Amino acid sequence: MTFKKIVLFFFFLILYPLSSQRKKTDTVYVYEKVIVHDTIYLEKPLKIKPVDIHFTPSVISNPVPVQQYEYISLVDTAKGIVIQARKFEYGAEAGIGLKNSNWAKESSQKRQQTGFNAGIWISRSISKRFSIMLSAHVYYWNSTFDLDANKAETWLDGYYFTEDRQPLLFQKFNDKHMEYALQFKLFYEWKKFRPFIGFLVNQNVYKMQFMVPENNVLNKLDDFKSKEINFGYSLGVQYRIMPKLLLSLEYQEYKMRNISLKNSSFNFDIFKTNNTFAERKISLGISYSISGW
Structure with missing residues (x-):
């Protein structure tokens, strides 16, 4: 035992x-040391310095050049921040200009008209460097001469007759007028410069005043207006002085073919057919980008 x-x-x-x-x-x-990884959601862009947090850097989609940072928008998602380039942008423009016309070369030695304009535009980016724009403008041009039959003799003085033989007596005419224009432009982005070429469609509303018959008596003043549609082209450049503010210099040229002055009550045209008037203008403007999407 x-x-x-x-x-x-x-x-x-x-x-x-x-x-x-x-x-x-x-x-x-x-x-054993157990490490738990959690998901972090970014609700607001906060100026914080993460400590001991490991994460995968965000990937920027559709990068754009530095000079186009005003077109960038941020979208918060559950997976992170997505940076998108704005495709559309709209704004307004205003400016002053000079117009050279051979409309009244027999009436005035001062052929350059001064005027101002205002308009709106919408633009779309089509690539990294190129964009297109559609704009609508209204111009007001001052007069360079004034033909008034009541004050002095003019080369248009006298009686005129409509096709049905109604008498018209010339009264007044000058080249002060309104102009309405639509433009399509193609832009190229180079640093702060944006050279462009464009195609334009416009209408100049000139007025001539006659004494017209009323109840077979020549005692009523009435206007005869031009309403022809003209086509032309434009060249120019814009310079970005601020993210949303640009200066522009533009040259336009077009021809007014078969111009006539019409009145709905009278079948009459003071000008001969197949006439053509050339007009050229240069303008300096400032453009402001309102918003985009």
């Missing part, structure tokens, strides 16, 4: 350290 007790005692001494080592091996997971 004593030997058995001794054997069991030594057997216990041997197995006990082994069992202790196995227990220590099982508890090694207590010291």
Whole structure:
């Protein structure tokens, strides 16, 4: 019995350290460091400096040149920030100009008219460097001469007759007029400069005044107006002085073909057919971008 007790005692001494080592091996997971990654949502653009936060840098889609940063818009999403380039932009423009016309070359030595204009435009980017624009303008041109039969003799003085033989007596005429124009332009972006070429359609509303018959008596003043549609081209350049503010210099040229002065009550044309008048103008303007999308 004593030997058995001794054997069991030594057997216990041997197995006990082994069992202790196995227990220590099982508890090694207590010291394992567990890292939990969570999703971060950006609700507002905050000026913060992240500390011990690891994330994948955002990828910018549709990058644009530095000079076009005003066309960038930010969109918050659950996956991060998406930067998009604005495709459309609209604004307003105003300016002053000079017009050279051979309309009244026999009546005035001063052939350059001064005037001013205002308009609106919408633009769309079609590539990294190119964009197109559609604009609508209204021009007001001052007079360079004044023909008034009541004050002095003019080369238009006298009686005229309609096709149904009604008499008309010339009264007044000058080249002060309104002009309405639509333009389509193609722009090229180069640093702060935007050279362009364009196609234009316009209408000049000239007026001539006659004494017309009323109840067979020549005692009523009435206007005869031009309403022809003219076609031409334009060249120019814009310079960006601020992100939304541009200066523009533009040259336009077109021809007024078969111009006539009409009145809805009288079938009459003081000018001969197949006449053509050339007009050229240069203008300096300032353009402001209101918004875009």
